[in-house]
Amino acid sequence: MSHIFDVAVIGSGPAGSLAAYQLASKGLSTVLIDKESLPRYKTCGGGFVFRGRRNLPFDISDVVEREFYQIHLYFDRDDLVLTTEREVPVISMVMRDDFDHFIVNKAIEKGAVLKEGHKLNKLSFGEAITLHTDQGDIMTKMVVAADGALSPTAKLAGWSETRNLIPALEYEVEVSPEDFERLSSEVRFDVDSIPYGYAWSFPKKNHLSLGVASTRKARIDLKAHYRAYLDKLGIKEVISEKAHGFQIPVAPRTDGFFRNGVFLIGDAAGFADPITAEGISNALKSGSLVAEAIAQSEGDVSLAGARYEELLKEQLLPELNTSLKVAQWFYGQKKIRNFLMKKYGDRFISAMTDVFIGERSLPTDLMASLKKKIKELVY
Ligand SMILES: Cc1cc2nc3c(=O)[nH]c(=O)nc-3n(C[C@H](O)[C@H](O)[C@H](O)COP(=O)(O)OP(=O)(O)OC[C@H]3O[C@@H](n4cnc5c(N)ncnc54)[C@H](O)[C@@H]3O)c2cc1C
Structure with a gap:
C-alpha cells in the first residue's frame, strides 16, 4: 500500500508554503505540491505589509528588496495627497518567486516533502483522499487547498464560485536611471487612477512593479489606464516592460471553508483584503490557522474542519467583512x-x-x- 500523508497542501504560494511549514513543525507528515517548477514567477505587486511580516516565525530579510517606512496615497485631486510614517517597515518589497521559494525551503527544513511540477487534475474520496496528479497519485488524510485565485482543488471538491474576483494588471518595468531614482524613493497608491480602484508604484531593487486593479468587473480598459498611469508618474522612457494579468479574490466564500477533508486557505478561500487587494498577509495567516486547527484535532478530520472555521470566525472573517463594506x-x-x-x-x-x-x-x-x-x- 502506498504511503498516506497526514496532510497534502496544494499550492506553494505564501498560504500553502507557510501551512506546510507549520504542519511539518507540529510533527504532521506533510506533502507540498505545486504544478510549477520552483521558483516560479507569480503575478503580484510584491508589497508585503508589516502585519504579515511581524507574525512570521522566521526572518525574511534575505528576500526583501526594499523597505518603506512611509506610504503615500494620491487621489485625482492634486491638492489631496496623504502621507504617513512609522518606525517599522510598513511595506516590504519582495519578488514573489524568491519570497515564496524561501518559505518553501523553510517548510522542507522542517520535514515537508516537496513535489514540484505535479499538477493536480482530480480528487477521489475514499478511506483516504487520492490526489491524481500528472506525475502520479498521492494519498493523504486531509487536503489543504492553497492553489490560488483559480483554485482547481476547490472546484474538484465541489465548491461553487461565491468569491468576488477582480481583474488586475501587473507590469515589471525598467525605466531610465533618472526616473528610477525619482520614483524608487516612495511607495505610492493612486486612488482613482482607474475607475473603482487604484494604481500602484512599488519600487524593487532595480525596477518598478507598476499595476492597476479595479474592484468592479465592469468593462474597464486596464491597459489604457496603465498607460495613463505611466504619464501621471512622468515616466518618459520605458526600457523594458513585462505585462502580467490575473485576478484577485476580494470577498471570502459564502459557502464555507471546509468539506470532506478539504480546507481552503489564501486566495482559494477569498481572503485578500477588499480595500487594498493585499493578499499575502491573510494567505499566511490562514496557513497558520489551518495548521493550528489540524494539529489541535489529533487526527479527527471533522473536528479539525470545525476548529478551522471557528478560528476564521474569531480571527479573520470579521475584519474582512468590515473591509468589504468599507471598500464598496x-x-x-x-x-x-x-x-x-x-x-x-x-x-x-x-x-x-x-x-x-x-x-x-x-x-x-x-x-x-x-x-x-x-x-x-x-x-
Ligand atoms: C496583479 C496583482 C497584484 C497583487 N499585488 C499584491 C501586493 O502587492 N501585495 C499583496 O499582499 N498581495 C497582492 N496580490 C494578491 C496576492 O498575490 C495573493 O493574494 C496571494 O498570492 C495569495 O497567495 P496564495 O498562497 O493563496 O496563492 P498563490 O500565491 O496564487 O499560489 C497558488 C499556487 O498554487 C499552484 N497551483 C495552482 N493550481 C495548481 C494545481 N492544479 N496543482 C498544483 N498546484 C497548483 C500555483 O502554481 C501557485 O504556486 C496581488 C495580486 C495580483 C493579481
Whole structure:
C-alpha cells in the first residue's frame, strides 16, 4: 500500500508554503505540491505589509528588496495627497518567486516533502483522499487547498464560485536611471487612477512593479489606464516592460471553508483584503490557522474542519467583512469619500497604516461611524 500523508497542501504560494511549514513543525507528515517548477514567477505587486511580516516565525530579510517606512496615497485631486510614517517597515518589497521559494525551503527544513511540477487534475474520496496528479497519485488524510485565485482543488471538491474576483494588471518595468531614482524613493497608491480602484508604484531593487486593479468587473480598459498611469508618474522612457494579468479574490466564500477533508486557505478561500487587494498577509495567516486547527484535532478530520472555521470566525472573517463594506463605499462614493478625505484623510491613512502594521484591526462598527460623520457634515 502506498504511503498516506497526514496532510497534502496544494499550492506553494505564501498560504500553502507557510501551512506546510507549520504542519511539518507540529510533527504532521506533510506533502507540498505545486504544478510549477520552483521558483516560479507569480503575478503580484510584491508589497508585503508589516502585519504579515511581524507574525512570521522566521526572518525574511534575505528576500526583501526594499523597505518603506512611509506610504503615500494620491487621489485625482492634486491638492489631496496623504502621507504617513512609522518606525517599522510598513511595506516590504519582495519578488514573489524568491519570497515564496524561501518559505518553501523553510517548510522542507522542517520535514515537508516537496513535489514540484505535479499538477493536480482530480480528487477521489475514499478511506483516504487520492490526489491524481500528472506525475502520479498521492494519498493523504486531509487536503489543504492553497492553489490560488483559480483554485482547481476547490472546484474538484465541489465548491461553487461565491468569491468576488477582480481583474488586475501587473507590469515589471525598467525605466531610465533618472526616473528610477525619482520614483524608487516612495511607495505610492493612486486612488482613482482607474475607475473603482487604484494604481500602484512599488519600487524593487532595480525596477518598478507598476499595476492597476479595479474592484468592479465592469468593462474597464486596464491597459489604457496603465498607460495613463505611466504619464501621471512622468515616466518618459520605458526600457523594458513585462505585462502580467490575473485576478484577485476580494470577498471570502459564502459557502464555507471546509468539506470532506478539504480546507481552503489564501486566495482559494477569498481572503485578500477588499480595500487594498493585499493578499499575502491573510494567505499566511490562514496557513497558520489551518495548521493550528489540524494539529489541535489529533487526527479527527471533522473536528479539525470545525476548529478551522471557528478560528476564521474569531480571527479573520470579521475584519474582512468590515473591509468589504468599507471598500464598496470607498470606491463607489468618490465625491463623498474625497470630501471626507480632505477633512479627515490624515486620520484615515493613519488608521489604515496601523492596520497594515498589525497595531490594530479595522473596527467592526467602522461603517456606522462613517455614516454618522457624513450625517454630521451634511446636516
Ligand atoms: C496583479 C496583482 C497584484 C497583487 N499585488 C499584491 C501586493 O502587492 N501585495 C499583496 O499582499 N498581495 C497582492 N496580490 C494578491 C496576492 O498575490 C495573493 O493574494 C496571494 O498570492 C495569495 O497567495 P496564495 O498562497 O493563496 O496563492 P498563490 O500565491 O496564487 O499560489 C497558488 C499556487 O498554487 C499552484 N497551483 C495552482 N493550481 C495548481 C494545481 N492544479 N496543482 C498544483 N498546484 C497548483 C500555483 O502554481 C501557485 O504556486 C496581488 C495580486 C495580483 C493579481
